[in-house]
Amino acid sequence: xxxxxxxxxxxxxxxxxxxxxxxxxxxxxxxxxxxxxxxxxxxxxxxxxxxxxxxxxxxxxxxxxxxxxxxxxxxxxxxxxxxxxxxxxxxxxxxxxxxxxxxxxxxxxxxxxxxxxxxxxxxxxxxxxxxxxxxxxxxxxxxxxxxxxxxxxxxxxxxxxxxxxxxxxxxxxxxxxxxxxxxxxxxxxxxxxxxxxxxxxxxxxxxxxxxxxxxxxxxxxxxxxxxxxxxxxxxxxxxxxxxxxxxxxxxxxxxxxxxxxxxxxxxxxxxxxxxxxxxxxxxxxxxxxxxxxxxxxxxxxxxxxxxxxxxxxxxxxxxxxxxxxxxxxxxxxxxxxxxxxxxxxxxxxxxxxxxxxxxxxxxxxxxxxxxxxxxxxxxxxxxxxxxxxxxxxxxxxxxxxxxxxxxxxxxxxxxxxxxxxxxxxxxxxxxxxxxxxxxxxxxxxxxxxxxxxxxxxxxxxxxxxxxxxxxxxxxxxxxxxxxxxxxxxxxxxxxxxxxxxxxxxxxxxxxxxxxxxxxxxxxxxxxxxxxx
Amino acid sequence: xxxxxxxxxxxxxxxxxxxxxxxxxxxxxxxxxxxxxxxxxxxxxxxxxxxxxxxxxxxxxxxxxxxxxxxxxxxxxxxxxxxxxxxxxxxxxxxxxxxxxxxxxxxxxxxxxxxxxxxxxxxxxxxxxxxxxxxxxxxxxxxxxxxxxxxxxxxxxxxxxxxxxxxxxxxxxxxxxxxxxxxxxxxxxxxxxxxxxxxxxxxxxxxxxxxxxxxxxxxxxxxxxxxxxxxxxxxxxxxxxxxxxxxxxxxxxxxxxxxxxxxxxxxxxxxxxxxxxxxxxxxxxxxxxxxxxxxxxxxxxxxxxxxxxxxxxxxxxxxxxxxxxxxxxxxxxxxxxxxxxxxxxxxxxxxxxxxxxxxxxxxxxxxxxxx
Numbered sequence: 077x078x079x080x081x082x083x084x085x086x087x088x089x090x091x092x093x094x095x096x097x098x099x100x101x102x103x104x105x106x107x108x109x110x111x112x113x114x115x116x117x118x119x120x121x122x123x124x125x126x127x128x129x130x131x132x133x134x135x136x137x138x139x140x141x142x143x144x145x146x147x148x149x150x151x152x153x154x155x156x157x158x159x160x161x162x163x164x165x166x167x168x169x170x171x172x173x174x175x176x177x178x179x180x181x182x183x184x185x186x187x188x189x190x191x192x193x194x195x196x197x198x199x200x201x202x203x204x205x206x207x208x209x210x211x212x213x214x215x216x217x218x219x220x221x222x223x224x225x226x227x228x229x230x231x232x233x234x235x236x237x238x239x240x241x242x243x244x245x246x247x248x249x250x251x252x253x254x255x256x257x258x259x260x261x262x263x264x265x266x267x268x269x270x271x272x273x274x275x276x277x278x279x280x281x282x283x284x285x286x287x288x289x290x291x292x293x294x295x296x297x298x299x300x301x302x303x304x305x306x307x308x309x310x311x312x313x314x315x316x317x318x319x320x321x322x323x324x325x326x327x328x329x330x331x332x333x334x335x336x337x338x339x340x341x342x343x344x345x346x347x348x349x350x351x352x353x354x355x356x357x358x359x360x361x362x363x364x365x366x367x368x369x370x371x372x373x374x375x376x377x378x379x380x381x382x383x384x385x386x387x388x389x390x391x392x393x394x395x396x397x398x399x400x401x402x403x404x405x406x407x408x409x410x411x412x413x414x415x416x417x418x419x420x421x422x423x424x425x426x427x428x429x430x431x432x433x434x435x436x437x438x439x440x441x442x443x444x445x446x447x448x449x450x451x452x453x454x455x456x457x458x459x460x461x462x463x464x465x466x467x468x469x470x471x472x473x474x475x476x477x478x479x480x481x482x483x484x485x486x487x488x489x490x491x492x493x494x495x496x497x498x499x500x501x502x503x504x505x506x507x508x509x510x511x512x513x514x515x516x517x518x519x520x521x522x523x524x525x526x527x528x529x530x531x532x533x534x535x536x537x538x539x540x541x542x543x544x545x546x547x548x549x550x551x552x553x554x555x556x557x558x559x560x561x562x563x564x565x566x567x568x569x570x571x572x573x574x575x576x577x578x579x580x581x582x583x584x585x586x587x588x589x590x591x592x593x594x595x596x597x598x599x600x601x602x603x604x605x606x607x608x
Numbered sequence: 609x610x611x612x613x614x615x616x617x618x619x620x621x622x623x624x625x626x627x628x629x630x631x632x633x634x635x636x637x638x639x640x641x642x643x644x645x646x647x648x649x650x651x652x653x654x655x656x657x658x659x660x661x662x663x664x665x666x667x668x669x670x671x672x673x674x675x676x677x678x679x680x681x682x683x684x685x686x687x688x689x690x691x692x693x694x695x696x697x698x699x700x701x702x703x704x705x706x707x708x709x710x711x712x713x714x715x716x717x718x719x720x721x722x723x724x725x726x727x728x729x730x731x732x733x734x735x736x737x738x739x740x741x742x743x744x745x746x747x748x749x750x751x752x753x754x755x756x757x758x759x760x761x762x763x764x765x766x767x768x769x770x771x772x773x774x775x776x777x778x779x780x781x782x783x784x785x786x787x788x789x790x791x792x793x794x795x796x797x798x799x800x801x802x803x804x805x806x807x808x809x810x811x812x813x814x815x816x817x818x819x820x821x822x823x824x825x826x827x828x829x830x831x832x833x834x835x836x837x838x839x840x841x842x843x844x845x846x847x848x849x850x851x852x853x854x855x856x857x858x859x860x861x862x863x864x865x866x867x868x869x870x871x872x873x874x875x876x877x878x879x880x881x882x883x884x885x886x887x888x889x890x891x892x893x894x895x896x897x898x899x900x901x902x903x904x905x906x907x908x909x910x911x912x913x914x915x916x917x918x919x920x921x922x923x924x925x926x927x928x929x930x931x932x933x934x935x936x937x938x939x940x941x942x943x944x945x946x947x948x949x950x951x952x953x954x955x956x957x958x959x960x961x962x963x964x965x966x967x968x969x970x971x972x973x974x975x976x977x978x979x
């Protein structure tokens with residue numbers, strides 16, 4: 077069941093009506109039933125996988141929680157009896173036990189994800205190597221099912237396990253409630269990747285009908301639909317044409333394709349997030365914000381702090397810090413300090429961890445070399461910026477650049493958009509080699525006249541559609557600027573006169589209905605991130 | 609939720625509903641389309657002022673000059689036809705007409721039963737159903753066509769060429785019921801005045817096109833076989849219409865309008881006519897020797913296409929059929945009928961178009977017939 081469909085709107089109406097009618101104690105049960113119904117309606121076969129992850133994670137969480145609690149009780153009871161060394165020894169034993177338990181669960185959850193998502197990628201590459209070595213062996217390619225949302229709920233489950241391991245919170249004692257945490261329908265398809273301590277209690281607590289929340293939620297859904305149907309799906313034919321027939325295009329046309337894809341994927345993904353957040357908000361649940369106007373970022377690292385925020389913060393907490401603060405990386409830093417000096421020694425663990433994080437982010441998107449290259453592209457720029465930070469500072473000081481003024485910020489934002497757009501060649505290109513070829517032909521052919529001879533009107537977006545895109549782009553820009561200034565748009569509109577408010581809401585609905593790109597049953601194209 | 613909020617919410621929803629309905633109305637269908645204007649014309653007729661309807665595919669409106677039937681015989685027989693109109697739509701069309709009109713005769717052309725016409729394209733269904741007003745009957749009409757389409761695919765699915773599949777009716781397509789989903793993108797080509805005013809045909813659903821109506825293309829006279837055979841699924845469709853007619857005690861006449869088609873197609877239409885006749889309904893096969901002489905169709909001058917007569921052919925067919933309904937159903941010759949202005953106007957318009965197109969008076973064709 078696609079988010080952008082009549083079926084989903086009807087489903088949401090049933091869920092919300094049922095939720096507010098349901099007795100307080102049963103509200104979370106209703107949500108669980110609805111979430112699993114939603115998942116089963118999307119893909120019945122995949123249900124076994126989410127149940128497997130849920131059960132494994134729940135049991136492991138309980139075991140880890142038990143170890144934590146036993147340790148606390150034992151230490152408390154024997155506070156005076158045990159020596160410091162004995163306490164240390166006991167803790168170390170427990171940590172080993174916990175690590176084993178955690179790694180088994182990670183192996184099961186991540187192993188399943190890696191197997192389903194990357195087995196054929198590895199098999200293909202191994203076969204290529206075997207073939208180059210003229211060996212008569214072949215790893216069979218498997219027809220594997222990739223369950224909907226597995227990349228999202230697996231990370232959510234792992235985050236929970238690591239937090240319980242770290243004794244950040246108590247494990248969930250109710251399997252059904254925990255199943256709801258992993259399967260909550262607005263976020264199962266494409267996130268955001270929720271944290272247990274932020275979401276779970278909201279799901280389990282009953283929420284009463286609140287007019288303002290329902291109205292705000294509905295407005296957010298409308299806004300999400302507008303982004304997806306008016307911008308993202310309108311850009312899709314143009315982007316598809318250029319990326320699928322990249323050999324036919326050169327220079328600025330290719331760059332425009334990459335730029336358009338960037339905006340397509342932004343409006344598609346963030347539109348989907350708005351729909352998810354709006355749906356949850358109607359039910360009284362706040363789910364994490366996943367986008368904060370990434371195209372206003374002044375650097376690639378800031379872009380990634382604003383883009384797919386929950387993935388970034390997950391990577392930061394569960395990959396970056398554990399790596400950067402690990403004994404191995406510390407040792408590496410010390411060695412580097414001896415060889416390359418203090419500065420390199422100090423930043424090397426951060427640099428390497430950051431690089432690995434972005435490599436993983438790239439690979440998380442899919443099983444192809446192009447995603448590896450996408451990760452490397454971002455990793456190189458972000459790690460590079462850490463490494464070269466003193467050089468930049470010197471440069472701006474030497475050139476007497478006022479880094480506080482608007483023009484410098486504007487320049488940085490444009491530079492970031494440019495660099496991100498080049499990176500898009502990897503994430504959207506049909507292959508890694510295709511992406512490299514596109515980059516080459518973008519920079520080796522000079523054809524600025526395509527901007528004025530209207531030739532790109534023949535590539536899937538005609539003049540009238542371009543007008544709609546520009547108009548909606550302006551709306552998006554104004555909304556973005558207002559949000560950057562801390563203005564809460566929905567609150568602001570709610571303060572206006574009734575007539576104006578209704579004009580805005582009904583106007584937005586009319587614009588969506590007329591200019592939205594949809595067909596049979598109000599269905600649109602599949603969300604891009606749903607495929608990851 | 610406070611009382612004030614509930615009230616506000618209800619008013620807002622009413623406004624929203626009105627706006628959405630207005631958009632649905634505006635973008636329902638391209639109103640410059642021939643079928644839309646034919647249906648708009650039918651809907652604009654005053655209640656109980658139409659004597660009957662003639663139902664079928666495009667050959668019906670090519671063959672039926674309603675203004676002529678009115679002018680010459682005082683008969684108001686309105687064509688409710690669409691290009692490739694499925695036989696499965698017949699009951700829905702009659703039902704729609706019966707909502708506002710007391711039909712004394714219903715003429716049904718059986719060309720839609722041919723197996724070559726059975727490959728049901730979504731566009732053919734939409735042309736019809738999107739032109740009808742929103743109602744339960746419209747939904748039922750869609751359901752009937754969709755059901756038939758499913759049945760057809762279940763039996764003959766293997767014979768459907770791959771390249772045609774995308775054009776077929778998709779039973780899960782919600783826009784079958786709500787045309788807006790299909791037509792909202794018409795903003796790109798511009799919304800015309802006709803979309804707002806819902807203009808209707810000035811010539812009471814008759815077909816006049818400068819490109820085809822005044823052109824003659826010689827056709828090979830058809831060989832009409834004696835055999836009759838129809839596959840069970842198509843028999844069911846005809847049977848449903850027959851049962852409906854009987855149930856509602858309707859004066860239905862099954863006709864086979866003149867055409868020049870392959871022999872096997874007439875075998876199927878013969879079977880359909882035979883079924884109607886066996887059920888006690890009158891039938892007229894205008895391709896048979898029995899009526900050909902009286903009809904005096906000229907295969908050299910009266911067709912522009914193997915399925916379609918030109919306006920000269922239309923004059924002949926209209927004269928013949930009008931005379932038939934006058935003789936058998938006591939219609940016509942009612943000079944004092946109310947709401948005649950628009951019908952008189954339609955004759956003026958039709959006559960002017962005819963005479964401009966052929967560069968001869970319409971009376972010359974009429975007098976030929978009378979001879």
